[in-house]
Amino acid sequence: MSKSQSYLLRGQINRLEVTTQVTLSVLALGSGVFTYLGVRELLDGSPTTVFLGAVIYSSAVSVAIYAFWSYLMRLMPHVRGSRGLLYVAMALGAAMIMAMSSWLNASALAGAAALEQHLANTTEEYQQRFNAANENALAAQSLLPDIQLASQRFAGLADVERQSGALTGTSGSGTVVQLLSQMSAQLGGLQQEITESRQAVDVLFADGSKRLATMRELVSSSGPIAERSNAYAEEAVKLSGLITALQQTSVAPAVKRAADDLGKSFIAPVADGVDATLQTRQTEVVGKVEAAVKAQSTALARAADEILSRPVVEPLRFTPLSAPEAVIRYAADFLPSWAGAIAIDLVPGVLIFILCVVQDVIRREDGTAAETEEMSSVDLMRALKIQRQLRQAEDEADGVVVERDDIVQQNQPHGPAYPRTVVR
Incomplete structure (x- = not known):
């Protein structure tokens, strides 16, 4: 893969940023709606209590799903050494999502049947x-x-x-x-x-x-x-x-x-x-x-x-x-509904795998150059400032060495003065 192709991959990732966020939002909203339909069958009380309870629970589920996948989508592709721990966190979060949402989604899809x-x-x-x-x-x-x-x-x-x-x-x-x-x-x-x-x-x-x-x-x-x-x-x-x-x-x-x-x-x-x-x-x-x-x-x-x-x-x-x-008792008779209910919650995990693979390919082809090319303007200005400070420190160190050589030559009573080599 040439460098221009790695640039192309990074460009495509940037172009898909809006699509990714919209996809996460729609999936989280869809899961929340089906969760609302499912949890409404479990609550008991007045119509107002049932409505408010179902809305609050489904909203919490939607926010949790969106935040969870957003965190992983932002962080996991850029992590190298400890990605295995993130996979563990991803599996744990997926299990929690299925526990709080997927079975209610299946209830909404196949509850009447x-x-x-x-x-x-x-x-x-x-x-x-x-x-x-x-x-x-x-x-x-x-x-x-x-x-x-x-x-x-x-x-x-x-x-x-x-x-x-x-x-x-x-x-x-x-x-x-x-x-x-x-x-x-x-x-x-x-x-x-x-x-x-x-x-x-x-x-x-x-x-x-x-x-x-x-x-x-x-x-x-x-x-x-x-x-x-x-x-x-x-x-x-x-x-x-x-x-x-x-x-x-x-x-x-x-x-x-x-x-x-x-x-x-x-x-x-x-x-x-x-x-x-x-x-x-x-x-x-x-x-x-x-x-x-x-x-x-x-x-x-x-x-x-x-x-x-x-x-x-x-x-x-x-x-x-x-x-x-x-739905739980007769789960074996409604496997397609269960598959759809789980997929709507876990589809972002596939997008994360794709991003991880693409980022690994870009790193492998570009090496450390990819890291410097991805520096922001603030990072670049900070690096230039540090470079100027280092040069100034080197210049000050050179001035001190020359002054000491002059003092030594003046204090010698006999003999010619020989140049002194300073190794830094």
């Missing part, structure tokens, strides 16, 4: 819990075919015994028919209870589906996110109540109790046959019916236990978030 993301994720979680509660409530419906089949089997045996006496050999409504009819009636009552619970579950499920549809509509609709969040919270509270109601609608506990009662409370009736032979046959059939009832009771109790062993679905509590909190 982050809140919508929070509502959408919460809706999906509500959907999962609502479906789980509905499945638990309907789980007892899977027992309905077995209960219905057992009830029909007992009723069919009672009809056969009544009409043809296929079990005891004697037709009519005796002990066996009464016992079979009683078991069929008990299972029929349980069947009716399960069927009625299905209707209640369907009503709750339809209501919950409407709440979920309203919540999804609030997430995707337009309008201020704060108003939509408030309406969403109301729907979420109602849906939590429906989830609790679905948990309480399950008839699995009732099936468990009925199954236990069916097997444990079985009392064999006394045979009422007209002769001993018929009574013996009745007793044998009653024993077989008792064994069948206990087997059915055990199967129903086991199935009810499997349903009851399912984890209880706890109602979800909706937690509203502010825009900054939502």
Whole structure:
């Protein structure tokens, strides 16, 4: 690089001085505006208090950013030996700027979208819990075919015994028919209870589906996110109540109790046959019916236990978030917004690196000449004054030496005078 090229670089730096200052001012102002928008969501109180607090904080941020980068831009390119310490200070200041401004900038850029993301994720979680509660409530419906089949089997045996006496050999409504009819009636009552619970579950499920549809509509609709969040919270509270109601609608506990009662409370009736032979046959059939009832009771109790062993679905509590909190929680979903929020604060650091590189190139090519060429007129006048003072001191020192030589020559009694050489 020739000297004329180094002059050109210095000239370009001087020409860019105004552009640099304007750039710093605009970036600091832009960061302050976005900081104001972000911090306004965090403050609470009267509108005047919120406005003044946000303005003061954003103004302080703008001044801090402008002063910090201005200091580094003025000083760092001209520092040689201790530039590493300035880099440490630059990193520390950049971290502070991100802590006090960048995350608020990201909140201003993506706060509404982050809140919508929070509502959408919460809706999906509500959907999962609502479906789980509905499945638990309907789980007892899977027992309905077995209960219905057992009830029909007992009723069919009672009809056969009544009409043809296929079990005891004697037709009519005796002990066996009464016992079979009683078991069929008990299972029929349980069947009716399960069927009625299905209707209640369907009503709750339809209501919950409407709440979920309203919540999804609030997430995707337009309008201020704060108003939509408030309406969403109301729907979420109602849906939590429906989830609790679905948990309480399950008839699995009732099936468990009925199954236990069916097997444990079985009392064999006394045979009422007209002769001993018929009574013996009745007793044998009653024993077989008792064994069948206990087997059915055990199967129903086991199935009810499997349903009851399912984890209880706890109602979800909706937690509203502010825009900054939502941006931080869902930061991975808004990386471009975070990048822009950080870049608007740290772009001046790139300009400082450029200035440092250019100044190093100028020093390396021009050497010490660059330093003298960059002297101001005041520095030049001061240097000339010091030079005149040095010359005057040298002249005074020369006059003293000549006077002493004359005195020595006058005091010599004999011999010629030899010139004296003074080495300075």
